[in-house]
Amino acid sequence: MANDPFLELHHVAKDLGARPILHAVSLAIPAGSFVALVGPSGSGKTTLLKTINRLIEPDSGSVRLDGTDINVGPKHRLRRRIGYAFQGIGLFPHMNVAENIGVVPRLLGWTEAARAARVAELLDLVALPADFAARRPNTLSGGQTQRVGIARALAARPSLMLMDEPFGTLDPVTRDELGRAYRALHDRLDLTTIMVTHDITEALLLADRIVVLIEGTIRADAAPAELLAYRGDPAVEAMIALPQAQARRLAALVDAR
Numbered sequence: 001m002a003n004d005p006f007l008e009l010h011h012v013a014k015d016l017g018a019r020p021i022l023h024a025v026s027l028a029i030p031a032g033s034f035v036a037l038v039g040p041s042g043s044g045k046t047t048l049l050k051t052i053n054r055l056i057e058p059d060s061g062s063v064r065l066d067g068t069d070i071n072v073g074p075k076h077r078l079r080r081r082i083g084y085a086f087q088g089i090g091l092f093p094h095m096n097v098a099e100n101i102g103v104v105p106r107l108l109g110w111t112e113a114a115r116a117a118r119v120a121e122l123l124d125l126v127a128l129p130a131d132f133a134a135r136r137p138n139t140l141s142g143g144q145t146q147r148v149g150i151a152r153a154l155a156a157r158p159s160l161m162l163m164d165e166p167f168g169t170l171d172p173v174t175r176d177e178l179g180r181a182y183r184a185l186h187d188r189l190d191l192t193t194i195m196v197t198h199d200i201t202e203a204l205l206l207a208d209r210i211v212v213l214i215e216g217t218i219r220a221d222a223a224p225a226e227l228l229a230y231r232g233d234p235a236v237e238a239m240i241a242l243p244q245a246q247a248r249r250l251a252a253l254v255d256a257r
């Protein structure tokens with residue numbers, strides 16, 4: 001139905017190593033949303049993300065994408081619709097950039113000409129020069145590597161992007177630049193994005209909505225401005241107090257000049 005959420009998690013629960021990691025997590029995400037998933041280390045963010053592309057099977061609960069349970073049909077068909085980019089990106093070292101970007105199109109049986117055209121289009125999209133196609137991953141900077149990883153995740157024209165600390169290894173300037181470049185891509189390509197990040201400031205500045213996961217439970221789910229005004233849960237308050245305190249200290253320094 002037209003009003004159904006594009007992505008819907010219903011009571012998703014998962015134990016790992018005999019410990020409960022996700023407690024009946026429910027989440028409804030409309031198409032086009034940019035959601036940041038934040039929370040302390042070990043709170044279950046990666047586990048939750050992986051239940052969406054079937055890298056992890058929940059013990060109970062369900063995930064629906066565009067109205068259909070994700071378990072209907074083979075995993076590869078689902079993953080074609082979902083781009084996945086993660087920290088370190090994991091490019092294949094023996095392949096050049098074009099081959100890395102073209103991995104999924106190749107698996108899908110695209111012709112060489114179609115793959116080459118898509119690689120050229122994607123390099124342009126992530127603002128890398130066309131001659132990067134022939135470069136090996138070990139000749140790229142961290143920021144360039146992450147751009148290639150994003151291009152690879154977009155190769156088969158997914159509608160949903162799952163990003164797990166995609167900019168985690170980058171210096172602050174490159175991180176900010178790439179974050180904003182990705183946000184522009186999200187808007188231009190009409191993507192739905194879920195981005196795991198440890199950086200609350202990054203979440204506040206990039207996302208439309210922030211979901212706070214603590215000990216496998218959603219403890220807050222709000223637009224950035226609403227989250228800043230959030231009161232009631234000490235753990236959530238502590239999490240948002242830090243960027244606000246830092247912003248005040250910086251503002252004081254700027255005022256003192």
Ligand SMILES: Nc1ncnc2c1ncn2[C@@H]1O[C@H](COP(=O)(O)OP(=O)(O)OP(=O)(O)O)[C@@H](O)[C@H]1O
Nearest residue numbers: 016017021039040041042043044045046047048198
């Ligand atoms: N295969 C596994 N077996 C047992 N425990 C696991 C397994 N994978 C993850 N865990 C545990 O599950 C918990 C949640 O892990 P997860 O990677 O989802 O957390 P996270 O919020 O993404 O953490 P981080 O921010 O540090 O990446 C952690 O305590 C982790 O040690």
